[in-house]
Amino acid sequence: MKKTLGLVITLVGILIVAGAFVFTPDHALNAADSGNGISASAGLAYGGFIVFGIGIVLYISSLPLAGEKQHD
Numbered sequence: 292m293k294k295t296l297g298l299v300i301t302l303v304g305i306l307i308v309a310g311a312f313v314f315t316p317d318h319a320l321n322a323a324d325s326g327n328g329i330s331a332s333a334g335l336a337y338g339g340f341i342v343f344g345i346g347i348v349l350y351i352s353s354l355p356l357a358g359e360k361q362h363d
Contacts, residue, residue, distance in 0.1 A: 297350030304343025311336035 311332040 293353040294350060297346050297348075297353060299346070300349060301343055301346030304339050304341075304346050307339030307342055308336055309339075311339055 315332045
C-alpha cells in the first residue's frame, strides 16, 4: 500500500512539473525561473518538485534494506 501510494504521489509530482513547463506562457523564459514570478509558473514547478520528492521518499522507505529478507 505504501509503495503504491509513493508511486502515485511521484507520478502526480511529475505531472505537476510537466504541466508547469507545458502551460507556461511563451513570453516567459522558463517555468522554474523564479525571477519571472507567478506568470512563469515558478511556484507550481517548485511545488511539483517537492511533491515528487515526497513520493520518492515514501516509495524508498517502503523497500527493504539491502540484504534484508521481507517478512510477510
